[in-house]
Amino acid sequence: MATVYQINKGINKPIEFKGLKAQYIMYLGIGLVVLLLLFAIMYMLGVHLLICLMIAGILGSALFLLTFRLSHQYGEHGLLKFLAKRKIPTFLKSSSRQLFIQLTRKEVCNVKSN
Structure with missing residues (x-):
């Protein structure tokens, strides 16, 4: 008999x-847990139930909309690439050439010793 x-x-x-x-699945999950904790803290502090529900509902809707919008706009790795690109400096400023001269000497010494 053949195995399938x-x-x-x-x-x-x-x-x-x-x-x-x-x-984005993780972001949404963490956000929902934070909303649940926020609701519980507000309820224990004595905030009226309807106000707690309205705040949690509005923040939950905003969380869903933001998460879905980011997921569709940036895709799987796009948001991380966007945030990483913002951290790259536009230019480097050096007041002396000494750093580059030392770097060249070290590389030359390593090549000669091999």
Whole structure:
């Protein structure tokens, strides 16, 4: 008898759930846990239940909208690339050439010793 093997066609694809890709699922989960804790703290402090529900509902809606918008706008790794690109300096300023002269000498010494 022939053995039947199932082929997994999802290899090397990002995790996707209801349109959310990769790390955005984690962002949404963490945000929902924070909202739950915020609701519990407000309720224990004695804030009226309807006010707690309205605040949690508004913040939850904003969280969903922001997370889905970022997921669709930047994709799997786009947001991290965007944030990393912002940290790259536009130019480097050096007041002397000494750094580059020493760097060249060290490289020459290493090449000669090998």
